[in-house]
Amino acid sequence: MNVALVxxxxxCVLILGWIAVKRLRAKREVESKSIESEELYKLLGTKRVLLYDVRQPLDFLAYPEIIPGAMRIAxxxxxxxxxxxxxxxxxxxxxxxxDDETSLMVLGKARALNFTRVKMLKGGLASWKAKGYPVEAYKESFQLDTAT
Incomplete structure (x- = not known):
């Protein structure tokens, strides 16, 4: 009986350890694929960088603004x-x-599509705005994804 319990x-300890290691690796990978707002701001001023706003339509509807130079892609x-x-x-x-799940999902898709130099803005649009960096009103039309 005691042997079975042990x-x-x-x-259980092995499974929990495996889960913890997997989460730690994922966190490290996200960190290595992230860029801070200050670094992006400098990068936008010195190099050609492609910037994509990949917010979900409802998030976009709540905050219809975009970082200047960004392309909106659902x-x-x-x-x-x-x-x-x-x-x-x-x-x-x-x-x-x-910690936006959409960014993580899109990052995974980008890597699956063989984008080799893609990063995720740490803290997203909220972090960018908190630093006082510019945003502009988004005036293009877009569709909300709705089930039919």
Missing amino acids: GVVVI PKDIAEQTASFSRDQISVIYCTGA
Whole structure:
């Protein structure tokens, strides 16, 4: 009986350890693929960088503003709209705020599409605005994704 209990405890510890290591690796990868607002601001002033606003339509509706020079791409349209883009161009994606699942999902899609130099703006649009960097009103029309 005690041997079985010890076995179960060991298996649980191993599973929890595996999960913790996997999360730590994911966090490190996100950090290595992130860029701070200050670094992006400097980069925009000195080099050619492609900047993509990949917020979900409802987030975009709540905050209809964009970083100057950014291109709006709905997350569901990433593959279609980026088919002709250079895969080795410095690119930065951003969403609404910190720890945004949309940015992580889009980052994964971009890497699956062989974009080699794509980064995620740490803290998203909220961080950019908190630093006092410019935004402009977005005046293009866009569709909300609705189930039919």
